[in-house]
Amino acid sequence: MQSGAHFSLEDERSHGSESTGARLLLTGPYLVSTIGGVDRDLRSINGSVSTVDLSGVTEIDTVGAYVACSLAQKHGAEVVGADERASRLMKAVGPSAGGEANVRPERPVTLARVPETVGEGVFEFGGGIKGLIAFIGALMASFGTLILHPRRFRGKALVRQMELVGVASLPIVGLMSFLIGIVVAQQGAVQLRQFGAEIYTINLTGRLNLRELGVLMTAIMIAGRSGSAFAAQIGTMKLTEEVDAMRTIGISPMEALIVPRILAAFLMMPLLGFYAAVMAIIGGAFIADLTLGIPFLTFLARIQEVVPIYDLWVGLAKAPVFGLIVGIAGCYQGMQVKDNSEQVGLRTTKAVVQAIFMVIVLDAFFAVFFTKVGWA
Amino acid sequence: MDSDFTSADNELQHDVQPGSPHARFRGEHPIVVRGLTNRFGKQCIHEDLELKVNRGEILGIVGGSGTGKSVLMRSIIGLQNPTAGEIEVLGRSMTDAEPDEEVGVRSRWGVLFQGGALFSTLTVGENVEVPLKQFYPDIETDLRHEIARYKVILSGLPEEAVAKYPNELSGGMRKRAGLARALALDPELLFLDEPTAGLDPVGAAAFDRLTRELQETLGLTVFLITHDLDTLYEICDRVAVLADRKVIAVGTIDELLALDHPWIQEYFNGPRGRAAQASQEREQARIARAAGPEADTPAMDNPAQGGA
Ligand SMILES: Nc1ncnc2c1ncn2[C@@H]1O[C@H](COP(=O)(O)OP(=O)(O)OP(=O)(O)O)[C@@H](O)[C@H]1O
Ligand SMILES: [Mg+2]
Numbered sequence: 077m078q079s080g081a082h083f084s085l086e087d088e089r090s091h092g093s094e095s096t097g098a099r100l101l102l103t104g105p106y107l108v109s110t111i112g113g114v115d116r117d118l119r120s121i122n123g124s125v126s127t128v129d130l131s132g133v134t135e136i137d138t139v140g141a142y143v144a145c146s147l148a149q150k151h152g153a154e155v156v157g158a159d160e161r162a163s164r165l166m167k168a169v170g171p172s173a174g175g176e177a178n179v180r181p182e183r184p185v186t187l188a189r190v191p192e193t194v195g196e197g198v199f200e201f202g203g204g205i206k207g208l209i210a211f212i213g214a215l216m217a218s219f220g221t222l223i224l225h226p227r228r229f230r231g232k233a234l235v236r237q238m239e240l241v242g243v244a245s246l247p248i249v250g251l252m253s254f255l256i257g258i259v260v261a262q263q264g265a266v267q268l269r270q271f272g273a274e275i276y277t278i279n280l281t282g283r284l285n286l287r288e289l290g291v292l293m294t295a296i297m298i299a300g301r302s303g304s305a306f307a308a309q310i311g312t313m314k315l316t317e318e319v320d321a322m323r324t325i326g327i328s329p330m331e332a333l334i335v336p337r338i339l340a341a342f343l344m345m346p347l348l349g350f351y352a353a354v355m356a357i358i359g360g361a362f363i364a365d366l367t368l369g370i371p372f373l374t375f376l377a378r379i380q381e382v383v384p385i386y387d388l389w390v391g392l393a394k395a396p397v398f399g400l401i402v403g404i405a406g407c408y409q410g411m412q413v414k415d416n417s418e419q420v421g422l423r424t425t426k427a428v429v430q431a432i433f434m435v436i437v438l439d440a441f442f443a444v445f446f447t448k449v450g451w452a
Numbered sequence: 453m454d455s456d457f458t459s460a461d462n463e464l465q466h467d468v469q470p471g472s473p474h475a476r477f478r479g480e481h482p483i484v485v486r487g488l489t490n491r492f493g494k495q496c497i498h499e500d501l502e503l504k505v506n507r508g509e510i511l512g513i514v515g516g517s518g519t520g521k522s523v524l525m526r527s528i529i530g531l532q533n534p535t536a537g538e539i540e541v542l543g544r545s546m547t548d549a550e551p552d553e554e555v556g557v558r559s560r561w562g563v564l565f566q567g568g569a570l571f572s573t574l575t576v577g578e579n580v581e582v583p584l585k586q587f588y589p590d591i592e593t594d595l596r597h598e599i600a601r602y603k604v605i606l607s608g609l610p611e612e613a614v615a616k617y618p619n620e621l622s623g624g625m626r627k628r629a630g631l632a633r634a635l636a637l638d639p640e641l642l643f644l645d646e647p648t649a650g651l652d653p654v655g656a657a658a659f660d661r662l663t664r665e666l667q668e669t670l671g672l673t674v675f676l677i678t679h680d681l682d683t684l685y686e687i688c689d690r691v692a693v694l695a696d697r698k699v700i701a702v703g704t705i706d707e708l709l710a711l712d713h714p715w716i717q718e719y720f721n722g723p724r725g726r727a728a729q730a731s732q733e734r735e736q737a738r739i740a741r742a743a744g745p746e747a748d749t750p751a752m753d754n755p756a757q758g759g760a
Contacts, residue, residue: 109588111595115591119592139599161671173602177594178614179578179580181615182615315572415572416572418572
């Protein structure tokens with residue numbers, strides 16, 4: 077019983093002529109560490125309390141003083157028996173005792189909240205589309221300015237971003253494509269064997285990877301690797317006011333941050349896509365050598381014969397478009413960050429999800445388009 | 453939204469047992485630094501630094517920019533592993549502990565970082581509640597909200613600020629919100645890194661008064677890094693001077709002025725130092741005059757020189 081805070085209620089009737097209410101005697105330490113145990117009981121006291129007696133309080137801090145003050149205020153009681161420290165503390169916290177405590181901004185009631193949230197969602201969606209169009213417009217304007225004033229172009233930043241987007245992702249893209257090549261060739265061979273058409277594994281591996289998988293998988297990898305990095309980095313710079321600082325110095329964030337990144341993604345994607353296709357074909361050739369008995373070099377030589385050259389053009393035509401999408405999604409979402417650190421996470425997620433989604437949708441369009449124009 | 457900051461209920465609170473008060477520190481020196489050395493690569497910030505802070509004092513830390521005041525504070529609160537040396541806070545060794553290890557002192561100090569370091573996804577009130585939730589989960593929500601509210605008001609912010617997010621506040625208001633969070637647990641030890649930088653002079657003076665008031669009412673020990681000479685004159689009991697990778701002197705301002713170290717002389721006797729000194733003298737004279745008409749007030753008719 078030594079350690080906790082306690083209280084007792086005594087009737088004051090005895091020494092007065094009329095009943096004035098009860099005396100609330102607080103005992104023990106009234107500290108932030110002990111208040112949790114008595115607060116609820118103190119709150120539930122009802123009936124009149126005329127005095128709050130602190131003479132039994134062994135230790136007190138601002139939380140204890142606050143509780144005493146708000147008790148006194150709630151019951152219209154008087155505080156007695158406060159030592160010097162307690163009275164000082166109560167003087168400091170007294171003015172803010174009582175009153176509503178809302179630590180969160182006021183929220184409208186549920187009935188109003190639902191339509192409000194829906195409305196906000198609609199406006200946000202509309203605003204998002206407008207914002208994206210404005211962003212693309214500003215981007216084009218920046219490209220225009222840079223073409224008119226090529227000396228303002230930041231070559232170093234572009235090279236740096238090309239290194240980050242392109243060179244640094246060579247190992248992971250290569251490994252991924254090699255493994256995909258193996259899977260496609262191996263699974264393809266299993267199916268084709270049923271028709272005795274194992275030799276078509278070469279067509280399958282070569283055409284599929286050059287035309288579709290190489291570029292598509294690379295775009296997904298770059299969205300996850302570089303698109304997220306764009307969004308997170310630009311978003312953090314927005315939060316720390318670095319972007320604002322750039323503007324005041326007369327540096328256009330569009331030219332300094334965004335153009336190099338988007339251009340880097342645009343330029344590196346075709347190279348990475350081609351590299352990925354080559355690695356996948358090597359993977360296919362490797363597994364064919366091991367399990368199908370097609371010699372490695374024969375596999376590669378056959379690729380030349382069975383894959384039409386336009387498959388390469390199809391892949392290479394899609395790649396820069398995918399690069400643009402990844403770059404724009406990352407940079408746009410990064411620039412939308414404001415207010416707090418949670419936004420960085422949200423926007424980064426959005427950048428990656430939107431980029432991958434758009435890449436896949438566009439890839440479907442491309443597939444139909446190129447088939448229609450006769451590059452089937 | 454604030455799920456990052458809710459305390460893990462299933463995790464044992466090693467630091468404190470709710471419901472029982474922890475003993476206040478009764479020793480002589482709540483902070484003891486012995487032989488502290490800090491290096492970043494080749495750059496040596498501290499070398500063999502010694503410092504003892506007395507219980508119940510406001511110790512001002514001064515030194516040029518980049519002399520390692522913030523690094524010293526980070527070392528003391530265990531955020532920065534020193535290259536060598538020993539640090540004791542409230543009688544516990546910080547140097548043997550890992551940065552996130554429970555050392556039983558975290559609920560007993562409050563820290564105001566140079567940049568405020570408020571949690572940006574939480575309102576000011578919720579920021580103040582984070583340490584309360586962390587260490588005293590048994591406090592009821594209502595009381596916790598009320599505690600947050602009065603701490604915010606106590607720190608000199610208007611009541612409306614309680615429900616605002618940090619990005620909706622001005623720089624000075626963020627400082628105050630940071631102070632409110634530092635005071636959340638009624639700590640025994642308060643670390644303030646340039647609390648008055650960026651405040652208007654009236655606000656800064658009020659902040660000084662608040663610090664002093666809190667220190668006296670709560671019996672705090674305050675470790676106060678500042679470049680503000682008025683703060684030093686107004687509220688610091690002693691001042692420690694950081695230069696040449698060491699604490700070169702600790703003492704009252706008068707004691708420091710008696711030394712003839714060039715940097716100290718430059719610091720306190722430069723134009724700004726003299727201005728602060730003069731305003732301090734004026735203030736004392738005003739108090740003396742207010743105390744009684746017979747009180748001697750020569751300083752009022754003849755203000756100290758250099759008081760520009
Ligand atoms: N993480 C770090 N890595 C490398 N050097 C650092 C690091 N943190 C601080 N420093 C160096 O340590 C020195 C002291 O820094 P510190 O922030 O302690 O200065 P300060 O005395 O607080 O200055 P100010 O008064 O401007 O706040 C500086 O020279 C700084 O460059
Ligand atoms: Mg500093």
